[in-house]
Amino acid sequence: MAEISSLGEFGLIARLTDGLAAVNDSTVRAVGDDCAVLRPAPGEDVLVTTDMLLEGPHFDLTYVPLRHLGYKAVAVNLSDIYAMNGRPRQITVGLGISARFTVEHIEELYDGMRLACERYGVDIVGGDTCASRQGLLISITCIGTAAPEAVTGRDGARPTDLIYVSGDLGAAYMGLQLLEREKVASAGQKDFQPDFAGKEYLIERQLKPEPRRDIVEALAAAGVKPTSMIDVSDGLSSELLHICKSSDVGCRIYEDRLPIDYQTAVMAEELNMNLSTAALNGGEDYELLFTVPLTAREAMESVKGVHLIGYITEPDKGAAMITRDGEAELPLRAQGWNPLADPAAPEA
């Protein structure tokens, strides 16, 4: 195992970025200068998003393999680009690394990042690497492109628009509960074998989310331009409220239409948790939530893997979920994960 200080910052970056070849025409210069140089195609807008992942509040290396962490760190950034109806092109990677990490550790992390980049056609074009006093910090900025008329914000939803969400909800949250439970069970035990049988999907959703490029491509193929779109990172409720606020509209969704996987339901039962709450507030699903005009309903039939969950209303109706029995309307609340009120984050 090699100590990172033996390579120095420039040596480490050279080793990590060795053999990286740009796949995007718009990548003119990548790693190795003061800046990366990009040349978007004429007429294209440039999309920029940034996300930080900190050891502790965001991930626990006792059960998150570094390779998965690298993959996920990239995936969540790509998800933001797709959520604007764009295509991700480049990322820059900032790493803060504490003394307990070796060169091999960081290579594993980078392998995961490179895999996600390869799969989604993204170039690693720059970054910054420095010593951290505590744990691992990852800060990724993703640059994407989109035709100006394709760019989809949170602010275009109109009353009578239909609300769709891709995939299913709550599984990543259940995966996290499962990993935390096995971590507690394994405490102090040597050769502990965690039991994930029948719950592999939950683990996969937590550790290795996939950004929904396929949905963005399917919408384009179907000729449907969403009126608004957002990715589900903090939970469906929170994201729906963002759309309602930005678009100045209200919404109704149906509890019995929330897409939930069988494994999620089983886990909720085991944990004695309300399943709809998990689906609404779980977070980290990285699915796409979007609205389309009522007139696009027929065209939407060719888009696979999405679910019609409700409709947009006038703003004075507020945002609410119609319960399974159709009897009550529960106001939606942003009870998602609050990254600034992490009770497990005391000053060290």
Added chain:
Amino acid sequence: MAEISSLGEFGLIARLTDGLAAVNDSTVRAVGDDCAVLRPAPGEDVLVTTDMLLEGPHFDLTYVPLRHLGYKAVAVNLSDIYAMNGRPRQITVGLGISARFTVEHIEELYDGMRLACERYGVDIVGGDTCASRQGLLISITCIGTAAPEAVTGRDGARPTDLIYVSGDLGAAYMGLQLLEREKVASAGQKDFQPDFAGKEYLIERQLKPEPRRDIVEALAAAGVKPTSMIDVSDGLSSELLHICKSSDVGCRIYEDRLPIDYQTAVMAEELNMNLSTAALNGGEDYELLFTVPLTAREAMESVKGVHLIGYITEPDKGAAMITRDGEAELPLRAQGWNPLADPAAPEA
């Protein structure tokens, strides 16, 4: 004083970015969606650079005011854009904030960032804010633009090119030594008044560096396009070696031509340090180091605030400094600050 968790992430971001108005035509959408949307002028290249600043390894809040820290965090990123002969346009700001910071603290930090952005015509277009377990983390990505033919890398220096550096060297390093000395002197003392009389310039250079937009503009006005350029963040030696390696050339610089301020010299004497070593390896000067063709020498006379310090050679000559007496050639070494071998950074 308001606790940050009382506002939540979205409330904090709304408060920090309140009243921000874009000054660049290329800023189409700023804070408030999954991505910022930028529209560079037709034919312009896009430059991207990213820098992380971590409490501990990079800054010490016992003597760095938060407002200055915010200013500097932006300034060092802008410096990278100018170093490619570009113009900075937008930044995104990632913040990791531990529980000891209040809303007012973060507003102070942001005030400094906004001041730097206003001064250099840059828009804050996005970011990410989360809880950190230890101290303050700042990750800034800057996006700039440049005409493709103006972009200046590290790789274009050719033998006989002249080497210039702007401003003076070593002062920021001396400012750091001074601040550290006064910190030690003040330890445990109430109402300690640090004594910076006659050394204000050193403190200013450390706490509030200015990126050299003026030099980039003066070069353009003089019709000089540098063959290579880099900003001096890790020390002149280290940066010269980057240019030599990327351009496959050698260089000679003259010790007696290194630009050094009077206060830097006095402080070096007080600390019994070699002045040239401080100028070569001090770092954090954020001056521009660049090369121009021999034929540009006359045109360079109209560019104020820069110093001719040497020339580029064939690669087999290596990189060296000719001593003050003209007798010896000392090989240049990258002894600058190694951000991955910080001995003061044990795992917490």
